[in-house]
Amino acid sequence: MASDALVDGRKPAGGPGETVDKSSSAAEGVPAATAAAADVEKPEEEEEFERGFRFWTIIIGLGITTLLASLEHTVVTTAGPYILQDLELRENFIWISNAFFICSTAFTPLFGQLCNIFGRRWVFLAIVSIFTLGSGICGGATTGGMLIAGRAVQGVGSGGIVLTVNILVSDLCPLRKRGQYMAVILAIFGIGMAIGPFVGGAVAEHSTWRWVFYVNLPIGGVSLVTMFLFLHVSYHDDRPLGEKLRRIDLVGNLILIAGTVAILYSLTYAGTIYAWDSWHTLVPLLLGFLGLGLFAAFEASGIAPEPVMPVRLFANRTSIVVLINTFLNSVVYFWCLYFLPVYFQSVALYSPERAGYSLLPQAVAGIPGAMIAAISLSRWGKFKPIHLSGFALTTLGLCLLSLQDADTSIPEWAVFQIVIALGIGMVIDTLLPAFQAPVSEADQAAATSTWGFIRAFGAIWGVAIPAVVFNNRIDEILDSVSDPRARGLLGGGGAFQQASATFVEQFPPNVQTEIRSLYANALHRVFWIGAIFAGVATALVLIEREVPLRKQLETEYGLKKDVGKGAQPDAEKGINSGD
Structure with a gap:
């Protein structure tokens, strides 16, 4: 690949007076910014x-x-x-x-x-x-x-x-x-x-x-x-305000905002108010993806003097893989955050307060996971083994969460949370440095905002996708609940809103057992599919190339x-x- 760090005339990342063997870098398909970063790997350069x-x-x-x-x-x-x-x-x-x-x-x-x-x-x-x-x-x-x-x-x-x-x-x-x-x-x-x-x-x-x-x-x-x-x-920056304002990629930002809002609006009602094959769902969804395609074309056209997402950020294989895995990591993170409370309140029958502090193992375990990853990255400068271990633990954790039911003990669900939190904690702190590594320091803000957009975009899908899985599974097995009033409240996307101990306990004991089993069965499907997403991310890590960290x-x-x-x-x- 050609050096994207030099496209706009900026010098590649590295200290003054450093030399980069461009011929060898090009031969290996590594951008000049990466080669420059390799130079600063020497201890005496620190x-x-x-x-x-x-x-x-x-x-x-x-x-x-x-x-x-x-x-x-x-x-x-x-x-x-x-x-x-x-x-x-x-x-x-x-x-x-x-x-x-x-x-x-x-x-x-x-x-x-x-x-x-x-x-x-x-x-x-x-x-x-x-x-x-x-x-x-x-x-x-x-x-x-x-x-x-x-x-x-x-x-x-x-x-x-x-x-x-x-x-x-x-x-x-x-x-x-x-x-x-x-x-x-x-x-x-x-x-x-x-x-x-x-x-x-x-x-x-x-x-x-x-x-x-x-x-x-x-x-x-x-x-x-x-x-x-x-x-x-x-x-x-001594330039007048008008000149500064003209630097903003207004067209690119407006296209991106419009496309994003259209997609997320569609996901808001898909599978609940409107069916997935309804025009109410498909039209804004397709328009949103069309908007994202137009945004990509506009950014690559060269029309904007300072694109909000320069195409040079995507010129490295590792950068693309890291962005995909950033999306997937955000998806599974919110997958757990939004559906673990459903388990605690509708299956374990905890109060909202107890359901909240039952998530503390996740918070406690995430800290050492992040610390382990940070220390390892600083000491050895290798992010690929960290990503592989983190996503593998996340996959295992989601598989374990799928085993939860009304009889799961506190030590069991606490250990399940710890496993997945360690995995997510190891990954969440090391994806951004991996994306920043192949690009020059001059592009750090653009790289960070691009990475941040992908992560935030993943958060929405991390709520929408499991919600679709959850609601569809509820509707599939709704006949297992004998009470017609309960079926009416739980069907058609109502189960997520009704996920509370108060709702379940208003019914006779036999119906309570049926409702708890219904929720447990749907969550079993939710977490298993989440494990597939995390497993895909684990496999994608194998495609990453280690890029030296400056x-x-x-x-x-x-x-x-x-x-x-x-x-x-x-x-x-x-x-x-x-x-």
Whole structure:
């Protein structure tokens, strides 16, 4: 392959004065950026980077900020019934989650481009403000429409938070070391994802569901103050505002947003309100995929001066495999997050609060998984063995989850969660460095936003696909429930909304047994198909090629030196101040 790092005239990643044997690199099909990265594998080339008080304050501040985004991914899974009862959303309840995910996904690439054009600091602070505003709207919602609008605003902020956190860590740490520091942040993120259902259930059960959203206000305030004081990164662009705005790939972003929204709108009602073969489902779905095709063609056409997703990001085999596996990993992650609570509440008959803290083994095990992966990646610089082990454990974990029924003991389901959490934890922290490795440092924001979009896009399918499997299986075996009223409530996509101990326990004991068996049988199918998805990802890892991870940090967006003293950063590195 030709060197994509040189397409736009930028130098490939590597230190000043480094030489790259382009002929040998081309012969092996490795981009020049990869060859340059190989040069910095030598120990004597390793360069220390600033890790003082301000650095660690920013890392902790980013962790606090991700707690906002992570809680809101799952907090409504157990608080949902209380919200549904209070605001009478009925069939529109699905939009509490989907409005969040749609906006989180659709705006991610745009934020990546804004980070390049306007700098990291102010974009980040604006995104946290947007999320905090959305939380306030949700907490004060008096109608279902107001709540859904607030969730959409939250989604915009959440997608931006996850993206900009990854971009900022990429600016602060060399590629080889990024996993260590992202592990700290992702540990907090993982805890938030896992305890979200517990928080939602506990708060809604003992207080009011509004505090599920109001709790974000003080967290958002702490994040804004901390990052305003300490997040001073280098950026300087004297171009007028009009010229900066013209750099935004407006056409590409609009096509991508329209296509994404069409697909996710179709998935919202597919298999529940409308059949999969209904025109209500097929038309927006096909238009959405057509939109994604038009987006790809537009990005490759060269019309946009700065494409939001440059085609050079996809010029490496490993990059393509990593993106596919990022999608699959996100799918199976949300597969578990949304359907494990269904097991605990409808089969084990736990209360929403107990169902929430029953997910804690997943949170606890995910942290050592991420730590093991981060330390291994930093020490040996090899991501392929980590991906293989992680996806294999994820596959095994999903197979084990498929064995759960009403008689599964606490130690059993705890071990099942630990296995899958270790696998997901090992993979989630190492996919982005693997995608960033083949591209130059100048493309890190674009690479990160592309990766972030794929991950967010996978989250929607991680809810939609198992929901289809679950509902279809419920309808197939619905006759096993003898009570006609129960069948009427559970059929046609109603089983997911009715998944609670309160619903099951309103029926006579014999019908309760039938309903619990119905749910267990459907979840058995759900988790087995999830294992197939994870197994495909495991096989795809074999196609990856190890790309050396750079030990040097070369970026124009690093930490500003001597903040408040007017000192300029090292001119030899080409870094300007101003952000």
